[in-house]
Amino acid sequence: xxxxxxxxxxxxxxxxxxxxxxxxxxxxxxxxxxxxxxxxxxxxxxxxxxxxxxxxxxxxxxxxxxxxxxxxxxxxxxxxxxxxxxxxxxxxxxxxxxxxx
Numbered sequence: 296x297x298x299x300x301x302x303x304x305x306x307x308x309x310x311x312x313x314x315x316x317x318x319x320x321x322x323x324x325x326x327x328x329x330x331x332x333x334x335x336x337x338x339x340x341x342x343x344x345x346x347x348x349x350x351x352x353x354x355x356x357x358x359x360x361x362x363x364x365x366x367x368x369x370x371x372x373x374x375x376x377x378x379x380x381x382x383x384x385x386x387x388x389x390x391x392x393x394x395x396x
Contacts, residue, residue: 303344304337312337336360 301309312333319329341355371379 301344303346305345308337308341308345311340 304312312330315336316329316333319332320326324332336359339359340357342353345352
């Protein structure tokens with residue numbers, strides 16, 4: 296199997312990689328880097344491509360995804376409450392103004 300061949304991966308793994316890749320691209324990561332990160336994530340969670348045969352599968356490990364989700368928002372939480380409140384009020388005013396147009 297040539298390097299980069301994805302034929303050993305299940306449809307679910309391919310969908311997951313595509314979804315992760317789109318998320319990275321939405322956050323401004325380049326196409327190739329997003330694809331590399333997506334497949335690295337799939338490999339870490341599921342152990343790579345699935346092999347055929349009964350009883351060959353292993354449970355997926357989502358600990359890294361969970362850790363990333365728990366760490367999200369840490370930067371905002373570090374800001375003072377007054378600063379977060381001012382930012383929220385500014386955003387609400389902008390949404391009201393844009394809705395009125």
